[in-house]
Amino acid sequence: MSESKGNVLGFKLIGDITKEDFKIIVPEVQALVDKEESISLLLDMTQFKWENIDAWGADFNFNRTYRKKINKIAIIGNKTWEKWLTKLVEPFYHSAEAKFFNPINIEAAWKWLKE
DSSP states (O other), X not given: OTTOBTTEEEEEEEEEEOHHHHHHHHHHHHHHHHHHSSEEEEEEEEEEEEEOGGGHHHXXXXXXXXXTTEEEEEEEOSSXXXXXXXXHHHHHSSSXXXXXXXXXXXXXXXXXXXX
16 A cells, blocks of 8 residues: 555455465565564455455465564454454464554554554
């Protein structure tokens, strides 16, 4: 996302996430981790549908690889299950803090990540 800056990286998840999507996400995350050591993520899930079964392995590897490198995760969404997902994220990451934001508060999410 164009608002990504410094050690903060944002992704807009659209439709069903596939294994191929991780081939885009992982290099961007790795490049920023190499530069900054630890990062924060914004995940805009307002157009997200689900994650295909073929992506589960890539998702697991992503979590295992970066769980100690992510400080904060902001999840942008408008569904109750997305809010619950925010609570489930923290145990999978070593010390990351996760917060849920409604789409109208996306600017607050960016601000929180950059603090």
